[in-house]
Amino acid sequence: MSGGFLVVIEHDRGTMADASREALTFGRSLATQLGTTCEALLIVDESLADECARYGAETVHVVPVDWLTDYSPEVCGDAIAAAAQELSPAGIVACGTDRGNEMLAHAAAVLDLPFVANCLDVKVADDWEMTRVQWGGSLNEDAALTSPTPIVSIAHHAVEAAEAPVATNVSTLNLELDQSGLRTQITDRDVVEGGVTLATAPVVVGGGRGVGSQEGFAALEELAKELGGVVGCSRAVTNNGWRPHSDQVGQTGTRIAPQLYIACGISGAIQHWVGAKAAKNILAINTDASANMVTKAGYSVIADLHEMLPAITEEVRRRRS
Numbered sequence: 001m002s003g004g005f006l007v008v009i010e011h012d013r014g015t016m017a018d019a020s021r022e023a024l025t026f027g028r029s030l031a032t033q034l035g036t037t038c039e040a041l042l043i044v045d046e047s048l049a050d051e052c053a054r055y056g057a058e059t060v061h062v063v064p065v066d067w068l069t070d071y072s073p074e075v076c077g078d079a080i081a082a083a084a085q086e087l088s089p090a091g092i093v094a095c096g097t098d099r100g101n102e103m104l105a106h107a108a109a110v111l112d113l114p115f116v117a118n119c120l121d122v123k124v125a126d127d128w129e130m131t132r133v134q135w136g137g138s139l140n141e142d143a144a145l146t147s148p149t150p151i152v153s154i155a156h157h158a159v160e161a162a163e164a165p166v167a168t169n170v171s172t173l174n175l176e177l178d179q180s181g182l183r184t185q186i187t188d189r190d191v192v193e194g195g196v197t198l199a200t201a202p203v204v205v206g207g208g209r210g211v212g213s214q215e216g217f218a219a220l221e222e223l224a225k226e227l228g229g230v231v232g233c234s235r236a237v238t239n240n241g242w243r244p245h246s247d248q249v250g251q252t253g254t255r256i257a258p259q260l261y262i263a264c265g266i267s268g269a270i271q272h273w274v275g276a277k278a279a280k281n282i283l284a285i286n287t288d289a290s291a292n293m294v295t296k297a298g299y300s301v302i303a304d305l306h307e308m309l310p311a312i313t314e315e316v317r318r319r320r321s
Contacts, residue, residue, distance in 0.1 A: 024056055034124055056165075067179055073106055108151050210286065256276060260283065285303065
């Protein structure tokens with residue numbers, strides 16, 4: 001029996017997902033509200049116990065599964081459900097990534113309990129009160145949850161991961177998991193991109209319809225290279241065939257959280273804003289001072305991006321030299 005607040009750790013072959021650090025940070029705050037301990041659940045990989053402790057997990061429960069060679073949503077969900085029955089936690093949380101929501105949804109179905117996804121804030125009371133993201137981020141919903149074991153996910157980038165090192169106890173949970181649950185599993189991987197990605201880049205230089213053409217993105221590529229970042233774009237750009245969908249920032253693309261997002265010639269429709277609003281700083285470059293992206297940005301330059309970008313790139317180079 002645990003009674004602690006349980007944080008499910010998402011990892012990939014021994015590397016903890018950044019999202020799990022957010023989940024641990026959020027889990028600590030809920031554990032404090034509940035007056036209990038923050039604990040972590042590690043499926044298969046015990047090597048991440050020290051990392052869990054660095055972000056505040058006082059106990060790390062490890063579930064060994066000898067026959068699981070890679071990620072399987074059903075097996076992970078079964079493991080979470082079995083761990084909940086064994087530990088009787090005060091609540092369960094994971095980050096609201098694709099995997100996090102997938103695992104918790106499966107566990108909730110097995111336990112026949114409600115699951116609330118993509119929360120921005122949770123307040124513990126007789127009923128848990130929460131604000132969660134709906135419709136891809138275009139609106140927020142206030143909800144209440146009544147459950148013997150509340151299961152929630154925290155929206156990705158809703159909190160900033162913060163270290164809080166503690167001494168931790170590692171416990172092994174030898175759960176009886178049925179191998180017949182292994183219906184889906186990753187069996188092979190093709191690496192299509194290395195290095196910094198759109199989702200993890202510290203700097204993103206985004207272009208919209210105002211860039212004007214596929215060739216116009218050369219200036220964005222040049223600036224992104226100088227800043228150690230990557231290029232993103234709006235849906236209008238992908239619709240025009242100027243950039244691939246993998247570069248799209250937005251509700252139906254990639255949600256980003258860089259230190260700096262430079263939005264060039266982007267009007268800032270709600271779908272794009274949903275994907276970009278987690279950026280720590282936003283600089284908008286646009287000729288339209290009333291554009292939504294300009295009014296929402298922390299910094300803006302009302303000018304022609306084709307004149308501004310080369311000037312910014314040149315200034316970055318000058319200061320480096």
